[in-house]
Amino acid sequence: MKLTGAQIVCESLLLEGVDVVFGIPGGAILPLYQTMSSYPDLKHILTRHEEGASMAADGYARSTGKVGVCMATSGPGATNLVTGIATAQMDSVPMVAITGQVGRAALGKDAFQETDISGITLPITKHSYLVMKPEDIAPAIKEAFYIANTGRPGPVLIDIPKDVFTEETEFIYPETLDLPGYKPVIDGDQFQVEKANKLIAEAERPVILAGHGVIISRAYNELLELAEKAQIPVITTLLGRSSFPDAHILFAGMPGMHGMAYASLAIDEADLVIGLGMRFDDRITGNVDLFAPNAKIIHVDIDPAEIDKNVKTDVPIIGDLARVLRQINKIVKPKTHTKWLKRVEKLKIDHPSLRIRETDKLLPQQVVRDLCEITDGKSIVVTGVGQHQMWAAQHYAAKEPNLFLTSGGLGSMGYEVPAALGAQIGRPDKVVWSVAGDGGFQMTMSELATIVENNLPVKFAIFNNGYLGMVHQWQDIFYGKDYYATSYTGNPDFVKLAEAFGILGIRVTEKGQSLDAIRQAMDHDGPVVVDFVLAKEENVYPMIPAGQSTADLMEEKFDDMEVSKRGYIS
Amino acid sequence: MVQDKPGVLNKLAGMVRRRGFNISSLTVAHSEQNNYSRMTFVVEGDEATINQVINQLYKIIEVVKVSDITKENVVIRELALIKVATTPTNRPEIFQLVEVFRSNILDVSSDSVIIEVTGDENKVDSLLAILEPFGIKEVMRTGRVGLIRGISNSI
Numbered sequence: 063m064k065l066t067g068a069q070i071v072c073e074s075l076l077l078e079g080v081d082v083v084f085g086i087p088g089g090a091i092l093p094l095y096q097t098m099s100s101y102p103d104l105k106h107i108l109t110r111h112e113e114g115a116s117m118a119a120d121g122y123a124r125s126t127g128k129v130g131v132c133m134a135t136s137g138p139g140a141t142n143l144v145t146g147i148a149t150a151q152m153d154s155v156p157m158v159a160i161t162g163q164v165g166r167a168a169l170g171k172d173a174f175q176e177t178d179i180s181g182i183t184l185p186i187t188k189h190s191y192l193v194m195k196p197e198d199i200a201p202a203i204k205e206a207f208y209i210a211n212t213g214r215p216g217p218v219l220i221d222i223p224k225d226v227f228t229e230e231t232e233f234i235y236p237e238t239l240d241l242p243g244y245k246p247v248i249d250g251d252q253f254q255v256e257k258a259n260k261l262i263a264e265a266e267r268p269v270i271l272a273g274h275g276v277i278i279s280r281a282y283n284e285l286l287e288l289a290e291k292a293q294i295p296v297i298t299t300l301l302g303r304s305s306f307p308d309a310h311i312l313f314a315g316m317p318g319m320h321g322m323a324y325a326s327l328a329i330d331e332a333d334l335v336i337g338l339g340m341r342f343d344d345r346i347t348g349n350v351d352l353f354a355p356n357a358k359i360i361h362v363d364i365d366p367a368e369i370d371k372n373v374k375t376d377v378p379i380i381g382d383l384a385r386v387l388r389q390i391n392k393i394v395k396p397k398t399h400t401k402w403l404k405r406v407e408k409l410k411i412d413h414p415s416l417r418i419r420e421t422d423k424l425l426p427q428q429v430v431r432d433l434c435e436i437t438d439g440k441s442i443v444v445t446g447v448g449q450h451q452m453w454a455a456q457h458y459a460a461k462e463p464n465l466f467l468t469s470g471g472l473g474s475m476g477y478e479v480p481a482a483l484g485a486q487i488g489r490p491d492k493v494v495w496s497v498a499g500d501g502g503f504q505m506t507m508s509e510l511a512t513i514v515e516n517n518l519p520v521k522f523a524i525f526n527n528g529y530l531g532m533v534h535q536w537q538d539i540f541y542g543k544d545y546y547a548t549s550y551t552g553n554p555d556f557v558k559l560a561e562a563f564g565i566l567g568i569r570v571t572e573k574g575q576s577l578d579a580i581r582q583a584m585d586h587d588g589p590v591v592v593d594f595v596l597a598k599e600e601n602v603y604p605m606i607p608a609g610q611s612t613a614d615l616m617e618e619k620f621d622d623m624e625v626s627k628r629g630y631i632s
Numbered sequence: 633m634v635q636d637k638p639g640v641l642n643k644l645a646g647m648v649r650r651r652g653f654n655i656s657s658l659t660v661a662h663s664e665q666n667n668y669s670r671m672t673f674v675v676e677g678d679e680a681t682i683n684q685v686i687n688q689l690y691k692i693i694e695v696v697k698v699s700d701i702t703k704e705n706v707v708i709r710e711l712a713l714i715k716v717a718t719t720p721t722n723r724p725e726i727f728q729l730v731e732v733f734r735s736n737i738l739d740v741s742s743d744s745v746i747i748e749v750t751g752d753e754n755k756v757d758s759l760l761a762i763l764e765p766f767g768i769k770e771v772m773r774t775g776r777v778g779l780i781r782g783i784s785n786s787i
Contacts, residue, residue, distance in 0.1 A: 184642065185650050
C-alpha cells in the first residue's frame with residue numbers, strides 16, 4: 063500500500079510501540095503533524111518550548127526504560143531541542159528526536175528556518191539520519207529505535223525534509239536491520255569473568271561502585287546478590303542512586319565531590335573497586351592519580367570506549383550488566399569481610415556526612431528529609447542541577463529502584479520541570495516530585511502550562527534561596543567571596559506564579575511548616591508548587607574540590623564531635 | 633572499513649577533533665566491496681591513546697572494522713604531485729633525479745615541471761628535500777594508504 067512519508071513516520075512509530083511524543087509543530091514539520099491528527103494512538107504532548115519536549119522525552123525514557131520521542135520543526139525548533147539531546151547523550155538515555163527540515167530543493171540555500179541540525183547534533187547523538195527519500199523513512203526509524211535502546215543507550219536524530227513527508231511510496235516496515243558496524247556485546251567474556259571472580263575471592267577490602275548501568279540494565283537483583291553473597295559494601299554514583307536500597311546494611315553512600323565522606327574514604331582504603339555500569343567520571347574520581355590508590359579495578363560496562371578511558375582497569379568486562387553479573391554470581395564464592403565492614407561502619411560514625419545540624423532555620427537538607435519521610439521514599443524525585451540536586455542525592459533514601467532522575471553528566475539546569483512532566487506521563491502510578499532550584503525552575507517553568515493542560519499532578523518543591531547556589535558556593539570557597547552575578551533579587555512570587563497557571567501554591571518559610579506543606583501537596587489532587595524559602599548561605603558538604611582527593615576533603619563540624627581529622631568547616 | 637554513507641567522514645573527523653586526538657594524514661576511497669570505503673589515517677599517540685581512538689571509532693555506527701596496522705607487516709604508500717621551477721639549464725638535472733627516484737614527469741611547461749612520485753613517506757620527503765633548491769612551487773600529497781601483507785583483512 064502506498065503511504066505518504068508522514069504516514070510512514072506514524073505507522074513506524076506505532077510499530078515501535080510509541081504511545082506518546084513530545085513536541086511543537088512548525089512549518090517544516092507541519093505535514094507530519096497534520097497526519098498525526100488521524101493517529102489518536104500517538105498521543106502528542108504540546109510543550110511550551112522544544113527544550114521542554116526533549117527533556118520531557120528524557121524523563122519519560124528514564125522512568126520507563128522505553129525510548130522517549132520528541133519532535134520539532136526545522137531551524138529554531140530543532141536547535142531548541144539541543145540541550146535535551148545532549149543531556150540524554152551524556153546520561154545514556156534512549157531517545158529519538160524527529161525534526162522537520164526545509165524542502166529538498168531549498169537545502170543548503172540558507173532557506174527560512176533552515177539549520178544543519180544533523181551537523182549540529184553530531185557530537186551529541188549516538189547516531190543521526192538525514193532522510194532524503196520517503197522509502198528511507200521506515201528503515202531509519204527501525205534502526206533509530208534499535209540503536210537508541212540497545213548497547214549503551216543514547217539519542218538518535220532523524221531529520222526529514224518537508225517534501226519527503228508528502229511524497230508517497232510503498233510502505234514496508236523492514237524486519238531485519240542492516241547495521242554491519244553496530245553489534246553491541248551482550249555477554250561478558252568468560253575468561254575475564256573468571257579473572258574478576260579471582261580478584262573478588264582474593265580481596266579483603268572490596269567495594270562495589272554501582273552506576274546508571276544498574277538501572278538501565280535493571281540489574282538490581284543481580285547487584286544485590288553479588289553484594290550479599292560476597293559481602294561487599296555498595297557505593298552508588300549520582301546516577302546510580304536508587305539502584306541499591308539505602309536501608310541495606312551494605313549500602314555505603316555516594317562518593318565524590320559532594321558524596322558522603324565515608325564513601326570516598328572507603329574507596330581510598332579499598333583493595334578492590336568493582337565499577338558496575340559507570341564511567342569513573344571526574345566528579346567521582348577527583349584527581350585520577352590519587353583515586354583508589356590501593357585498589358585493583360574491575361570495570362564492567364557495555365561501552366568498550368569507557369574501558370581505560372579515565373581509570374586504568376585490571377579486569378575489563380564488556381557486556382550487559384545484568385548478564386555479566388549473573389555470570390559472576392554463578393561462580394563467586396560466599397565470603398565474609400567482617401573486619402572491613404566494621405571499618406566501613408567506623409568511617410560512617412567518624413564522618414557523619416548526612417547529619418543535619420540543630421537549628422531553627424529552614425535547612426534545605428531537612429526539607430529533603432521531610433520529603434523522604436512523607437513520601438516514604440516511594441515517590442519519583444526529579445532534580446535540577448546544583449546544591450539542591452546534591453542535597454536530594456544525599457538525603458533522599460529511595461525505597462524502590464529507579465526513583466531518582468537527574469541530569470548528571472551534562473548538568474542541565476532546568477531539567478527538573480520538563481523531565482518531571484515526562485516522568486509523570488511515563489509513570490502515572492507514581493507521585494512525581496520535582497526538586498527544583500529557583501534558578502533552574504525559572505529556565506523551564508513555562509512547562510507548568512503543559513502540566514496543567516495535561517492534568518498531571520506533578521509536585522514541585524522549589525529550593526528557593528535567591529541564589530545560583532552552587533556557583534555562589536564556589537565563589538564563597540574558591541573566588542574570595544566575590545559574589546558576582548549569582549543573586550536573584552527579582553524572583554517572582556512563586557505562589558502567585560503557580561496560581562497564575564491554575565496550580566495550588568504553598569509557601570514555607572519556617573522549619574515547622576515543612577512536613578505539613580509536603581503532606582498537603584501529596585493530598586492535593588493535582589499539581590502543586592511549594593516554595594521553600596530557605597536559609598541562605600547554606601553550602602553543600604562534604605566537598606572535595608574539583609581535581610583533588612580526600613586529602614582535601616571538607617566536612618561540616620559538629621560541636622559534640624571529636625574533631626581531629628582533616629579539613630572540617632567551622 | 634566504513635559504510636559508504638553521507639557524513640561518515642564528518643563524523644569521524646568530528647570525533648577525532650573533540651576527543652583531542654591529532655590526525656596527521658587521512659585518505660578515503662572506495663574499497664573492494666560495494667558500499668564500503670577504506671580509510672587510512674595516521675594518528676600520533678601512545679598505546680592508550682590509540683586504543684581510545686579505536687574504541688571511539690567503533691562507536692560511530694557506520695564504522696565496521698578498525699585495524700591498528702602500526703605494528704603489522706604492512707605496505708604503506710603515498711603519492712605526491714610536485715611542481716618544481718625549472719630553467720633550460722637545470723632541467724636535465726631534474727629529469728635525472730626523477731629517474732633515480734623512479735618517479736614520473738607528468739607535465740612540462742616553460743618554467744616548471746610536474747613530478748609524480750609514489751612511495752613511502754620517507755621517499756617522498758627525500759625527493760622533496762632534493763628538489764627544494766630548484767624551487768618547489770606547489771605540492772599535493774595524498775597522505776598515506778596502507779594494506780596488511782598476506783592475510784585478508786576484509787570484513
